[in-house]
Amino acid sequence: MSTKPNSIASRDVAYCLHPYTNARAHEDKGPLIITHGKGVEVFDDRGKAYIEAMAGLWSTSLGFSEDRLAEVANKQMRELPFYHNFGHKASIPGIELSERILAMAPVPMSKVFFANSGSEANDTAVKLVWYYNNAIGLPKKKKIISRFKGYHGVTIASASMTGLPTNHGDFDLPIANFLHTSCPHYWRFGKDDESEEDFATRMAQDLEDMILAEGPDTIAAFIAEPVMGAGGVIVPPATYWDKIQTVLKKYDVLLIADEVICGFGRTGNAFGSETFGMMPDIISVAKALSSSYLPISAIMISDKLYQGIANNSAKNGVLGHGFTYSGHPVCAAVALETLKIYEERDLFAHAADVGGYLQAGLSQFKDHPLVGEVRGVGLIAAVELIRDKATKANFDPIGKVGSYLNDRATEEGLIIRNMGDSIAFCPPLIITRDEIDHILTRFSAALNKTLEWVKKEGLL
């Protein structure tokens, strides 16, 4: 896209450093400027419409024009635009939101702690686990295990837990005491003669081997997304969570469920933990908590953790952790309204229903020459492109074809996201079957254009 005729675009290039963007390429390509949204669509500054099949960043679950959220924000702004939670202070939206989140929790949870982003929620989870283990007299038990291809954020601790090379290499991460175990992607990493169940057994064995090698008395927690998102939408193999949790229990390792994407309906249940039978000690949520209309995240902690933390803070005087905006009343009011809307419109059941339709629709691309695997659950899915269906060989470099397809989809009026050569779909929960049909038609056109190009370039 040329930046010349459009001064707002050239100002973007001149002044803004974009996250997750090739800065040098951006100087030529310029931005796609989105000016407004309606339902599941967003519109650029030239008026072109796009179906937002990624709900922004896996997050705008109510679509882009939910007036009730705007009204609630406006009302709360006028009443109490800011207050905080430090030193025994509270505001009403934060109290009501905590109560509501706890009532929805997939396992009994005791308290909610607010932050502003998924990264901060996960950093908070780690800090509270450390604080708790100090409180109960286990000061050596501090290491955190996550998984290759897991995504937990970009702050120093959360990026250390993230298991992707882009987030580590030149940032000198991960820091000490953050370890990564195997990625449970059966199609990619399962051996030829290995069943899904046997693969899950091997994944649990890898985890146990790591715990034993490090010393169980040094391992504090295991953090995982129920379904991996940014790592490529990886759905765990059958029996995975049972086997992993058996290992965690055996060595007294806490489970942190990172529900930043899965939380609030994405997998067709309120939480991914329900879909996969997880029994976490801590749950982090963000994104769909407020449909991303305002930044807010939270962790829920079990009573066991709360009791240890409360004892320690009584001893120390205070719990020395918190953000200026923890429990921000406007963000909390918008989140509370979001959760009410989910319930009133039965949107998690709707997600399960239209999610099945999306998965079935995408599975028609399984036989396409460029497609290796179609995977997903509920309203989250990915189509992985490969060079050779028989050997599962990737294109070289990974991401070149995915990014070409991404651009063709944008031209077709479809926003999806390539993570390397895995193409993600994660539309707003409010999407209809008709709108899913449009996604499928546009994706099909982009995929076929990509195939022509791949052939022309001799990449196959």
Ligand code: PMP
């Ligand atoms: N955890 C998961 C599972 C995520 O998908 C993300 C963001 N994509 C994060 C944590 C980090 O959230 P944030 O970008 O709000 O810091």
